[in-house]
Amino acid sequence: MADQGQSAVVWFRRDLRVSDQPTFLAAADAADRALGLFVLDPVLLKPSGGARLTFLYGALRALDEALGGRLLVVRGDPAEVVPRIAKAVDAQTVHVAADFGPYGARRDEAVEKALAEAGRELVRSGSPYAVAPGRVRKDDGDPFKVFTPFRRRWADHGWRAPAETDADTLTWIDPPQKGVPIPADEKVDAELPEPGEKAALRTWREFLDGVVDDYGDARDRPDRPGTSRMSVYLKYGCVHPRTLLADLAAKRSTGADTYRTEIAWREFYADILHQRPDSARKNYDRSFDALPVESGKAADAAFEAWKDGRTGFPIVDAGMRQLRAEAWMHNRVRMIVASFLVKDLHLPWWWGARHFMTLLVDGDLASNQHGWQWTAGSGTDASPYFRVFNPITQGERFDPDGAYVRRYVPELADIPGKAVHQPWTLRDGIPEGYPEPIVDHKQERLDALARYEKVKSARR
Numbered sequence: 001m002a003d004q005g006q007s008a009v010v011w012f013r014r015d016l017r018v019s020d021q022p023t024f025l026a027a028a029d030a031a032d033r034a035l036g037l038f039v040l041d042p043v044l045l046k047p048s049g050g051a052r053l054t055f056l057y058g059a060l061r062a063l064d065e066a067l068g069g070r071l072l073v074v075r076g077d078p079a080e081v082v083p084r085i086a087k088a089v090d091a092q093t094v095h096v097a098a099d100f101g102p103y104g105a106r107r108d109e110a111v112e113k114a115l116a117e118a119g120r121e122l123v124r125s126g127s128p129y130a131v132a133p134g135r136v137r138k139d140d141g142d143p144f145k146v147f148t149p150f151r152r153r154w155a156d157h158g159w160r161a162p163a164e165t166d167a168d169t170l171t172w173i174d175p176p177q178k179g180v181p182i183p184a185d186e187k188v189d190a191e192l193p194e195p196g197e198k199a200a201l202r203t204w205r206e207f208l209d210g211v212v213d214d215y216g217d218a219r220d221r222p223d224r225p226g227t228s229r230m231s232v233y234l235k236y237g238c239v240h241p242r243t244l245l246a247d248l249a250a251k252r253s254t255g256a257d258t259y260r261t262e263i264a265w266r267e268f269y270a271d272i273l274h275q276r277p278d279s280a281r282k283n284y285d286r287s288f289d290a291l292p293v294e295s296g297k298a299a300d301a302a303f304e305a306w307k308d309g310r311t312g313f314p315i316v317d318a319g320m321r322q323l324r325a326e327a328w329m330h331n332r333v334r335m336i337v338a339s340f341l342v343k344d345l346h347l348p349w350w351w352g353a354r355h356f357m358t359l360l361v362d363g364d365l366a367s368n369q370h371g372w373q374w375t376a377g378s379g380t381d382a383s384p385y386f387r388v389f390n391p392i393t394q395g396e397r398f399d400p401d402g403a404y405v406r407r408y409v410p411e412l413a414d415i416p417g418k419a420v421h422q423p424w425t426l427r428d429g430i431p432e433g434y435p436e437p438i439v440d441h442k443q444e445r446l447d448a449l450a451r452y453e454k455v456k457s458a459r460r
């Protein structure tokens with residue numbers, strides 16, 4: 001039981017919700033009232049694109065409403081402002097969900113040290129993952145480097161049931177000082193999903209009641225609504241993966257099993273980044289440092305064509321235009337456009353990863369960087385010789401009627417069926433306004449394989 005008169009701080013970060021909140025239970029054990037706090041950290045805000053910032057601000061408004069308007073929002077270095085706020089409410093404990101990202105871990109160590117110097121404590125309860133990074137280990141205690149055995153051990157390890165919490169689990173303190181207003185939305189042309197916990201749970205319920213049983217096949221079809229669209233809600237903790245896994249346990253279908261595996265991929269990449277923080281910016285497999293990449297004006301021009309969806313390969317262009325229109329891209333298409341950048345244009349994977357993080361509303365460092373490295377061949381489970389995606393056959397296989405391409409590439413809207421994937425073969429030629437292919441895929445595939453010989457040599 002909490003001591004009468006004790007107060008605590010609940011510092012929200014990637015857990016912008018009130019249900020399934022272990023931090024609430026820990027705070028309730030330590031104190032009889034709590035202050036809800038969010039810190040606008042310039043280190044995190046600066047590299048975030050407008051879509052991510054706008055969604056964040058919306059999720060903060062939703063959280064503030066759930067807390068009865070008592071969320072204190074401040075701006076500054078957490079190592080300075082968190083101890084100051086804790087002192088202002090005489091809180092002996094500050095409660096957080098543990099952060100395992102490279103910056104987040106360093107930030108929390110600095111805050112923990114500053115609090116300890118004032119006789120206060122940083123208490124970590126839970127994390128943004130069903131199983132915290134670092135917990136899934138081999139029998140000898142080493143971390144996993146390959147997904148499939150990780151997934152098996154992750155499933156065997158299991159996870160706790162969702163915590164039974166809501167806004168009334170704690171008595172919330174009125175902020176002792178005036179914070180800063182939640183910032184106004186950024187100017188974003190993309191159509192963004194509705195932010196907040198209620199929207200997350202509604203979106204999840206629609207998926208469970210709809211296409212989850214067919215997810216195993218439907219998830220690869222960008223022309224159909226076969227995905228959950230939950231990535232952004234997981235990114236900001238508007239829902240916790242425990243909640244999703246608990247609901248999936250009640251489903252007995254291959255689709256539910258496949259979705260559970262996708263959650264495992266998210267947790268695997270978080271674990272890999274925890275093991276190797278340097279892999280956020282550098283090749284996980286350092287032998288790929290020897291891979292020749294293009295540079296100079298021609299490379300810059302090719303990169304701009306890729307970003308603008310003007311490569312002349314319809315499935316690639318549709319994906320890049322969807323990214324701009326929705327701040328999101330279908331996962332199958334993410335792999336296709338990534339393969340095109342690194343294996344047809346021979347450009348560094350981190351160019352594409354940075355562009356994605358700038359525009360994606362669901363941009364998550366671990367999933368984004370290691371998804372790119374998987375495609376580039378420089379990451380985990382790499383099979384680079386077998387992953388030179390053919391953008392034509394990929395389009396014909398996963399968008400067989402061309403509906404996805406026509407939706408995002410209006411220049412090709414009048415081309416029926418799968419012919420839309422090869423507009424250069426039309427009797428009347430490529431429709432006006434659409435570019436010729438900027439490369440010959442067959443030739444670039446051979447070039448990519450030749451470049452990988454440099455990597456093989458580096459391994460000898």
